[in-house]
Amino acid sequence: MKGPSPGGRGLTTRLRTAKGRTTASQKWLERQLNDPYVRAAQARGLRSRAAFKLIEIDEKYRLLKPGARVVDLGAAPGGWTQVVVQKAGPRGRVVALDLLAMDPLPGATVLQGDFQDPAAEQAVLTALDGPADLVLSDMAPNTTGHGATDHLRIIGLAELALDFAIKVLAPGGGFVAKVFQGGSEKTLLEALKRDFASVRHAKPPASRKDSSELYVVAMGFRGEGAK
Structure with missing residues (x-):
């Protein structure tokens, strides 16, 4: 599964201003209608355009392997989980938690709960039937509009x-998490290294150019993994 080709020229859709619609929502709707990744996701039956971010990250780093045990944190609505299920195949074990x-989603175990809850952690390990090969997190907190605050909050969530991940990963496993560009991720990077x-x-092409989001991609987990 490859991403769309967003470079082609097409007709731009403009919405007539609807009564009660704010300028911000008007711009958001126009951007959605003219986004090639949104159109491609709809055409392929993917639950979100974010699926293409994982597809592009995997094309570069080859993280998703047949038969893998994978955890998708903050999985709803399930775009990343769909990609993982396809890549892991029938022998894989995929757990989506939110x-x-x-x-x-066929091929995945969908759990609802807080990943910080020990009960949720145990439920994930039970569903995986062993330690994970990969933990994914496309989670982001609600933004405040204040760049420094939003950066600190998403770094805290990634930590x-x-x-x-450290509790559930098998040796050699991988970890992917969303962060925002900024200068206060030193503690996170030190822990990852x-x-x-x-x-x-990684800044996949599907990540909008005006977005400050990045992904950290860590491979070759040195720990002992989940018991």
């Missing part, structure tokens, strides 16, 4: 996701 309810053989930053 605070929000998520529609069932919590890393703590979870301590626990993984390779740490990279």
Whole structure:
């Protein structure tokens, strides 16, 4: 599965201003209608355009392998989970976990709960039937509009996701998490470099150019993994 070719020229759709619609929502709707990744996701039956971010990260780093055990944190609505299920195949074990309810997805175990809850952690390990090969996190907190605050909040969330990953990963496993560009991720990067053989930053083409989001991609987990 490859991403769309967003470079082609097409007709731009403009919406007539609807009564009660704010300028911001007007611009958001126009962007959605003219986004090639949104159109491609709809055409392929993917639950979100974010699926293409994982597809592009995997094309570069080859993280998703047949038969893999994979955890998708903050999975709803399930775009990343769909990609993982396809890549892991029938021998894989895929667990999607989110605070929000998520529609069932064939090939994945869908759990609702807080990944910081020990009960949720145990439920994930039970569903995987062993330690994970890969932990994914496309989670992001609600933004405040204040760049420094939003950066600190998403780095904190990524650090919590890393703590979870360290508990459930098998040796050699991988970890991917969303972060925002900024200068205060030193603690996170130090922890990643301590626990993984390779740490990279990725800005997949599907990530909008005006977005400050990045992904950290860590491979070769050095720990003992889940017991």
